[in-house]
Amino acid sequence: GYNIIIFFIITHLMSILGKLKPWNPSIPYEILSLNISSKLSTNSHAIKESSKDFGKIIQEILPAAVLYPSCVNDIIDLIQFSYDLSVPFHVAAKGHGHSIRGQAMAKNGVIVEMSSLNNNNNDNCGVRVSWDSDLGFYADVGGEQLWIDVLRSTLEYGLAPVSWTDYLYLTVGGTLSNAGISGQTFRYGPQISNVHEMDVITGKGELMTCSKDMNSELFFGVLGGLGQFGIITRARIVLDKAPTRVKWVRMLYDDFSKFTKDQEHLISIHNNGLDYVEGSLMMEQSSLNNWRSSFYSPSNQTKIASLLSKNKIMYCLEIVKYYDDQNANTIDKKLKKLVKGLKYVGGFMFKKDVSFVEFLNRVRSGELELQSKGMWDVPHPWLNLFVPKSSIMHFNAAVFVDIILRQNKTTGPILVYPTSRKRWDDRMSAMIPEEETFYCVGLLHSSSGYNECKILDNQNEEILNYCDKVGLNIKQYLPHYKTKEDWIKHFGKKWNIFQQRKDLFDPKMILSPGQRIFN
Numbered sequence: 001g002y003n004i005i006i007f008f009i010i011t012h013l014m015s016i017l018g019k020l021k022p023w024n025p026s027i028p029y030e031i032l033s034l035n036i037s038s039k040l041s042t043n044s045h046a047i048k049e050s051s052k053d054f055g056k057i058i059q060e061i062l063p064a065a066v067l068y069p070s071c072v073n074d075i076i077d078l079i080q081f082s083y084d085l086s087v088p089f090h091v092a093a094k095g096h097g098h099s100i101r102g103q104a105m106a107k108n109g110v111i112v113e114m115s116s117l118n119n120n121n122n123d124n125c126g127v128r129v130s131w132d133s134d135l136g137f138y139a140d141v142g143g144e145q146l147w148i149d150v151l152r153s154t155l156e157y158g159l160a161p162v163s164w165t166d167y168l169y170l171t172v173g174g175t176l177s178n179a180g181i182s183g184q185t186f187r188y189g190p191q192i193s194n195v196h197e198m199d200v201i202t203g204k205g206e207l208m209t210c211s212k213d214m215n216s217e218l219f220f221g222v223l224g225g226l227g228q229f230g231i232i233t234r235a236r237i238v239l240d241k242a243p244t245r246v247k248w249v250r251m252l253y254d255d256f257s258k259f260t261k262d263q264e265h266l267i268s269i270h271n272n273g274l275d276y277v278e279g280s281l282m283m284e285q286s287s288l289n290n291w292r293s294s295f296y297s298p299s300n301q302t303k304i305a306s307l308l309s310k311n312k313i314m315y316c317l318e319i320v321k322y323y324d325d326q327n328a329n330t331i332d333k334k335l336k337k338l339v340k341g342l343k344y345v346g347g348f349m350f351k352k353d354v355s356f357v358e359f360l361n362r363v364r365s366g367e368l369e370l371q372s373k374g375m376w377d378v379p380h381p382w383l384n385l386f387v388p389k390s391s392i393m394h395f396n397a398a399v400f401v402d403i404i405l406r407q408n409k410t411t412g413p414i415l416v417y418p419t420s421r422k423r424w425d426d427r428m429s430a431m432i433p434e435e436e437t438f439y440c441v442g443l444l445h446s447s448s449g450y451n452e453c454k455i456l457d458n459q460n461e462e463i464l465n466y467c468d469k470v471g472l473n474i475k476q477y478l479p480h481y482k483t484k485e486d487w488i489k490h491f492g493k494k495w496n497i498f499q500q501r502k503d504l505f506d507p508k509m510i511l512s513p514g515q516r517i518f519n
């Protein structure tokens with residue numbers, strides 16, 4: 001009682017002084033009688049910061065408060081409190097806020113800053129490496145952990161996860177809510193296929209352990225579940241022996257058909273194949289060394305630029321083979337065998353030999369460089385798609401050549417690489433095309449400001465409309481839709497189960513409202 005009165009007086013005085021936002025009526029004052037009251041903030045700065053994301057497109061979706069949990073129980077208390085109300089408020093876990101369109105925001109609700117679990121509280125999970133005879137090596141990691149920290153901790157044991165994203169400053173909870181894809185996905189599956197078990201706090205405020213065999217509806221629902229069924233507080237991740245070095249190769253193509261045939265061939269090699277296969281577009285206007293990684297020496301850049309002035313659009317196939325001291329003698333021979341017969345433009349193969357960590361963390365140096373120039377914290381109208389193999393030639397002609405090259409508005413890397421359905425479990429929430437092989441396409445635009453952002457977003461809209469009109473059967477990755485009909489279409493035959501799982505695990509629709517599926 002006293003707590004509430006004192007808090008009320010202080011907040012009232014501070015809001016008069018302009019230090020705090022007035023108390024938001026969506027959250028009852030009684031929340032201040034909970035143990036978590038000292039970890040809740042309604043400070044305007046905290047509110048503003050927690051409602052920012054990497055996309056910088058959605059603005060001013062402000063929560064009523066921000067929770068800085070010091071342990072898992074704090075999140076349970078918060079959700080249970082909301083669940084027991086006749087009009088519950090929304091709760092969104094915010095990992096590293098690297099969403100594009102407000103997916104981790106919660107208007108008038110509470111944002112849970114997951115990073116504050118990363119303190120030295122011994123009850124929290126952190127990163128713990130173990131072994132057992134059934135699973136082999138694995139790591140129990142907190143949902144708030146950044147993948148870069150998972151990498152650093154597991155490497156202390158000479159181990160590492162097998163499936164990655166291109167960029168490592170993303171949280172485990174954030175990528176498992178989508179899929180977590182990169183050039184390793186064809187071989188090991190997405191990150192969601194490399195999880196043995198999770199602890200999840202549901203929308204009823206219940207902490208549940210789940211796996212394929214235990215609470216499996218929750219397990220499969222949460223993987224790729226866009227934060228709709230629970231907050232992941234621990235995930236048990238598959239580990240393998242870590243290599244120490246990698247051979248990293250890029251080859252340039254002037255023909256999309258040859259490029260994709262070679263990519264498809266490379267991902268089909270099962271024994272002693274590659275560890276990573278990606279690819280990207282190169283256009284005269286795009287810089288050769290972009291933030292995704294600086295790769296080419298100045299003299300090679302000149303050589304490539306002259307080729308690009310003849311071919312307005314080129315394709316870059318990027319591959320990696322891991323190795324370590326034991327097979328250092330044979331690695332070049334193995335690699336030579338793998339690239340034999342590939343149809344890149346003669347003389348346009350470029351190689352690097354770097355450490356495993358340098359390769360996995362390749363995006364970081366580009367990020368720091370852009371940050372120093374004030375070019376990282378800008379609007380990012382990204383569009384990520386999965387394109388079925390049977391549509392990719394059509395997609396190249398209509399989208400890459402006809403829309404993107406012709407309109408000449410592109411301002412960032414464009415990724416295109418194939419992967420396989422084999423390692424995706426259809427019981428998971430993540431949506432992919434029906435075909436066995438499909439392409440991951442990422443239009444990773446940066447814009448100088450809101451006007452340019454709008455122009456690029458119109459281009460994204462044009463691409464989506466075109467694909468829809470001619471029936472290319474694409475799926476959005478990191479999906480964003482404005483209407484429920486679009487979501488129903490996105491999930492297709494999985495919509496019913498998605499909805500049933502929502503009724504089971506978050507019946508009051510409390511969690512991750514920023515995805516705008518049920519809210």
Ligand code: FAD
Pocket residue numbers: 053054092093094095096097098099100103104105114143144164165166167170171172173174175177178179180181182226227230231232233478512514515
């Ligand atoms: P947030 O943006 O904080 O949250 C994303 C969603 O997940 C929200 O709905 C949030 O409420 C929910 N959420 C967050 N934490 C939890 C949790 N613990 N439990 C349940 N739900 C939770 N993706 C790839 O697959 N491959 C890539 O190579 C890749 N590269 C990227 C590079 C950059 C520079 C950026 C900005 C993004 C990239 N992404 C990539 C996309 C990225 O994986 C997703 O945007 C991911 O959601 C970001 O993680 P986050 O921790 O920042 O999540």
